[in-house]
Amino acid sequence: FPSQMKSQAPGSTEELRCLQVLNQQAEGSSLEELTSSQACLKLASTIKSYVTTVTENIIRRSAVKEAWRSYFNTSEGQVPPKTARKPSAHLTLRPQSQDGNSERFGNLSQSCRHAIARWEHSTLHSHLHNITYRDGRLRVEQPGKYYVYSQIYFRYRSTGARDSGPQLVQCIQWQPSHSQPILLLKGVGTKCWAPEADYGLHALYQGGLFELKAGDELFVSVSSLAIDYNDAAASYFGAFRLDL
Numbered sequence: 511f512p513s514q515m516k517s518q519a520p521g522s523t524e525e526l527r528c529l530q531v532l533n534q535q536a537e538g539s540s541l542e543e544l545t546s547s548q549a550c551l552k553l554a555s556t557i558k559s560y561v562t563t564v565t566e567n568i569i570r571r572s573a574v575k576e577a578w579r580s581y582f583n584t585s586e587g588q589v590p591p592k593t594a595r596k597p598s599a600h601l602t603l604r605p606q607s608q609d610g611n612s613e614r615f616g617n618l619s620q621s622c623r624h625a626i627a628r629w630e631h632s633t634l635h636s637h638l639h640n641i642t643y644r645d646g647r648l649r650v651e652q653p654g655k656y657y658v659y660s661q662i663y664f665r666y667r668s669t670g671a672r673d674s675g676p677q678l679v680q681c682i683q684w685q686p687s688h689s690q691p692i693l694l695l696k697g698v699g700t701k702c703w704a705p706e707a708d709y710g711l712h713a714l715y716q717g718g719l720f721e722l723k724a725g726d727e728l729f730v731s732v733s734s735l736a737i738d739y740n741d742a743a744a745s746y747f748g749a750f751r752l753d754l
Contacts, residue, residue, distance in 0.1 A: 524549030597640040597652050598750035601629035602742040606735050615646070615683070615729060616691045622681035622731040635742040641749065647685070647727040654751045658682055658694065659717030660730050663744035664737055666710040679733035680714040687725040694720060713744065719752065
């Protein structure tokens with residue numbers, strides 16, 4: 511402030527007198543003597559400009575600090591409550607191994623004995639928000655009502671026979687903590703394809719709304735692993751919470 515005043519009116523006797531008069535003014539007294547002087551008005555304008563500049567700088571620095579604090583909290587996983595995303599997941603299919611790893615998914619029915627253990631969860635077509643994924647399972651972290659869904663795109667090699675085709679089955683399994691899997695949804699289709707076709711294609715979709723608790727797990731099992739693995743938009747599995 512002194513440097514700003516000095517640059518505008520160095521050694522001004524009038525401005526010095528204005529400051530002396532202002533300093534001697536009793537609280538609540540009239541400022542008529544000051545407002546009648548052009549030098550005093552100029553000094554008041556300079557002071558006002560300086561106070562405005564200082565105030566704006568303080569506000570700007572405070573906003574920058576708050577922005578950095580919010581950024582670092584978010585980068586460390588501490589998402590502010592107002593911006594926290596609702597739990598949701600959408601997974602796309604990856605090629606499956608044929609080594610019989612379905613045993614670690616518990617006792618599954620014969621019609622849905624092949625658990626799908628490999629899904630993509632961090633690609634252009636997939637995501638995870640406040641739901642965790644591990645080894646084919648989605649794990650619920652926040653309780654609530656969830657819409658759970660899945661589609662499997664079967665791709666069977668044709669046998670050339672004219673009788674009915676294979677039975678296609680897709681199941682969505684729910685596994686509470688420390689329990690055996692429980693069947694939530696089951697879709698079935700029996701298709702007969704033209705004998706001259708090289709492959710038979712059929713998509714099974716199903717979805718439903720369920721009350722889930724923290725720690726519950728979900729996974730998909732099928733009747734056969736004869737599936738089209740080359741189309742990320744054709745076979746998928748997901749869930750999202752609805753605040754009802």
